[in-house]
Amino acid sequence: MNQLVAITVNTFKETIRDRVLAVIVVFALIMIAAGLWLGSISLGEQGRMMTDFGLVAVTGFGLIVAVFVAAGLVRKEVEKRTVYVLFSKPVSRVAFISGKFVGLCATMATVIAGMGLFLFALVWIVSGRPSGMVLLAVLMIYVQLLAIIAVTIFFSTLGSAILASVLGICVFVAGQLSHNVLALTRLGKNPLTEALSWIVYVIIPNLSAVDVKAGAVGEQTLAWGQIGLWVAYLLAYVVVVLALATLIFRRKEF
């Protein structure tokens, strides 16, 4: 437990002190604020445009941070040989992978909370009332990004940081579409393509199931019980992916 806490705190310090992260966050806040202008040129839909644009910005910049930071977390330790210092001490590979994940999750929580609260405040100013749905939508973006962080860490135990980043982004995009692909193949009534899309559907996390952006702008009524189940599914998915990453990392020599 001590090892896990130590690695978590160290990873949090490593990522939160990265100047590139600060630049990305500042740029994200500027983009969210740019939603004010976008809202001003839309007729009578200023609040909605603002929320929509802001949530997309939170997702996009959150994804950039999640993927590029997660891809480097494990690789950097190996390439810069700090693993020698860690694994010459009684540090388990489970604690290492878990600590890296939890540490980055803490950083992501800080970053996403900062962006989310900024958007929440702007929407409040523009529409004249606070919108709890904006905060809930931001929370669901965070849950999606947890799965992407886990997947990217998994890929980084297999290959280079660039490959892990690219695959992390691919999984994010596929995760937004996997539900639709399954629905479309069902229409085709071909058992082979349906079976294949089922396999993809199981491997790729279904991120669209917890996407509540449409609910946040009032376009959709949300079934919270079902969303809660999908959140539990994504958290279980994270555990499985991290377990696989640990299995692969245990076989590595330095």
Add this chain to the structure above:
Amino acid sequence: MQHDTPRSPATDPAVLVSGLHKTVRVGFRARRLEILKGVDFEVRRGDVFGLLGPNGAGKTTSVKVILGLMRPTSGTVAMGVAGLADVGYLPENPYFYDYLSGREFLGFCARLFALETGERRERVEGLLGDVGLLDAGDVHLRKYSKGMLQRIGIAQALVNDPELVLLDEPMTGLDPVGRVEVKRIIESLRDRGKTVLFNSHILSDVHELCSRIAIMREGRVVWQGTVPEALAESPTLEDFFMKVVTA
């Protein structure tokens, strides 16, 4: 790493390496490269043991196998200490987390050994003092010179007050003052009854510090014994070393 059945601590060697082989696959065609070809040596308790050899002889690989950073293809490593909790290690050309200060880094390492907060703080301050970095404790590691990094590296290797200390080229890149400081640290470890195994190319330091040495060549230990035994065969350790590695 395999461990033998525990024996009496007084008679147990600190490290016993027997018949160690290590083969790795390199390149696109996964060509087999045998790095260790049957390494045998014994580090006795309380020894300052020098592992010598030209570049590529297999010294660092042997140390990595002892630590479990690499798995042996065959052979055994028996440790006379209570696992990694009782071992300290300084890698060659160490790189540490440059976003941490020296104090934070040592605190992080101490935490990995589950030291209590008070003990952790005391140990960190003591070690910063021992390696002469008390004033630079709050400076980020990216601003440390090579000598300072080497010293903080030694401090992290000692954070758990280990019985066995493995130092890979601890004098490399140090100026004369830094070398003297590192030598003093090794002497103080020896005086406290700790076992030290270090790799080095600097034979004058080996002569000064080591009680026993092993010389490696092309993945094998070709000679081991005490420094006086080596000096009985040649006028200087350098001559003896050249004679052994070129034989």
